[in-house]
Amino acid sequence: MKTLGQDHASLAPKPIGPRNEGCALDLGWVRSVRINNAAVARRAATLPTRRSVKGAHQAAWLCKAVACMDLTTLSGDDTAARVRRLCAKARQPVRADLLQAIGMERLQVGAVCVYHEMIGPALEALEGSGIPVAAVSTGFPAGLSPLHLRLAEIEQSVAAGAQEIDIVISRRHVLEGDWGALHDELRRFREACGPAHMKGILATGELGDLGQVARASLVAMMAGADFIKTSTGKEPVNATLPVGLVMLRCIRDYHERTGQWVGMKPAGGISKAKDALNWLVMVKEELGDRWLEPDLFRFGASSLLGDIERQLEHHVTGAYSAGWRHGLA
Numbered sequence: 001m002k003t004l005g006q007d008h009a010s011l012a013p014k015p016i017g018p019r020n021e022g023c024a025l026d027l028g029w030v031r032s033v034r035i036n037n038a039a040v041a042r043r044a045a046t047l048p049t050r051r052s053v054k055g056a057h058q059a060a061w062l063c064k065a066v067a068c069m070d071l072t073t074l075s076g077d078d079t080a081a082r083v084r085r086l087c088a089k090a091r092q093p094v095r096a097d098l099l100q101a102i103g104m105e106r107l108q109v110g111a112v113c114v115y116h117e118m119i120g121p122a123l124e125a126l127e128g129s130g131i132p133v134a135a136v137s138t139g140f141p142a143g144l145s146p147l148h149l150r151l152a153e154i155e156q157s158v159a160a161g162a163q164e165i166d167i168v169i170s171r172r173h174v175l176e177g178d179w180g181a182l183h184d185e186l187r188r189f190r191e192a193c194g195p196a197h198m199k200g201i202l203a204t205g206e207l208g209d210l211g212q213v214a215r216a217s218l219v220a221m222m223a224g225a226d227f228i229k230t231s232t233g234k235e236p237v238n239a240t241l242p243v244g245l246v247m248l249r250c251i252r253d254y255h256e257r258t259g260q261w262v263g264m265k266p267a268g269g270i271s272k273a274k275d276a277l278n279w280l281v282m283v284k285e286e287l288g289d290r291w292l293e294p295d296l297f298r299f300g301a302s303s304l305l306g307d308i309e310r311q312l313e314h315h316v317t318g319a320y321s322a323g324w325r326h327g328l329a
C-alpha cells in the first residue's frame with residue numbers, strides 16, 4: 001500500500017471476514033506469558049519518531065484508516081437524528097472533491113458503532129450501503145450487570161440486526177487470575193452472538209500491567225473472540241501503543257499456534273491522523289498486510305475522521321482548514 005494504485009481506488013465495505021472458533025483454555029500457555037516491559041516501551045517509542053509515509057503515500061494510508069474505522073457514537077445524549085448524521089458521514093466519509101483529487105472512486109467506513117437503542121436508526125440510515133452496524137453490549141462500559149441480562153442484551157442486538165457485537169469482559173476475572181471464569185463468560189457471549197462477529201473489549205487501562213493484558217488477550221481468543229479490542233473509550237487510559245504491541249504479538253502467536261485469524265481494534269482516544277498512521281505502521285510491521293483489511297483491523301473512534309479529512313484537504317489544497325469544518329454528527 002504505497003500509492004493510490006488500482007487496488008486502492010475503491011475502499012468499500014467487504015464481506016465480513018474469517019471467524020475464530022476458539023479452542024479449549026490452555027492454562028499452561030496463559031501462565032507462561034512473560035513481558036519484557038523495557039523492550040516493549042522501546043519498540044513502541046520508535047513508532048511516532050518515524051517519518052515514513054508522506055505525500056500521496058500518506059493520503060493512501062489515511063484512506064485505509066477510514067476504510068478500517070468503526071465510526072462511533074456512544075454518548076448518553078445520542079439521538080436518532082445524531083445517528084442518522086453519523087451514518088451519512090459513514091457513507092461519504094471524505095468530501096467528493098477531495099476523493100476525486102486523490103484518485104479514489106469510493107470510500108466508506110468499516111462499520112458504524114452504537115448503543116443497542118440506536119441499531120434501528122443506524123440500519124435504516126445505512127440501508128443499501130453494505131456498511132455493518134456494530135453494537136456495544138453486555139452492560140457496556142463496566143460490564144457489571146447480571147450475566148443473564150448481558151447475554152439477553154447480545155441476543156436482542158443480534159435480533160435487531162447488529163452484525164458485530166462489542167462485548168466488555170469482567171475485569172475482575174483478570175485481576176483475580178480466574179482464567180476459567182473469563183473463558184466461560186466469553187464462550188457464552190460468543191454463543192449468544194451466533195452469526196454476529198464478537199469483538200472482546202479488554203479495557204486494558206483497568207487490567208494492571210502488560211502481562212495481564214497479554215493473558216486476557218490469549219484467553220479471549222481461546223474463547224472465540226473474532227477481534228480483541230483495547231478499550232471502551234471510557235477508561236482513564238485507553239489505546240496506547242505499548243498495549244497495542246503486546247496484543248498484536250498475542251494475535252500473531254495465537255495465529256501461528258492455532259491457524260486461526262483474530263482481528264485487532266484499538267479504541268479510545270485515537271483522534272489524530274498521525275496516531276492512526278502509527279497504528280497502521282505497527283500493524284503492518286507486526287502482522288503484515290493481511291491484517292490491514294477491515295475484516296481484521298478496525299479503529300474505534302468518534303472524532304478521528306474529522307482530523308483525517310482535514311489532513312486530506314491539506315494534501316490536496318496545501319492549506320489547513322479549521323477543525324470545525326469537518327464535523328461528524
Ligand SMILES: O=C[C@H](O)COP(=O)(O)O
Nearest residue numbers: 232233268269300301302
Ligand atoms: O469504541 C470506540 C470508542 O468508544 C471511541 O472512543 P473515542 O470517543 O475516544 O474515539
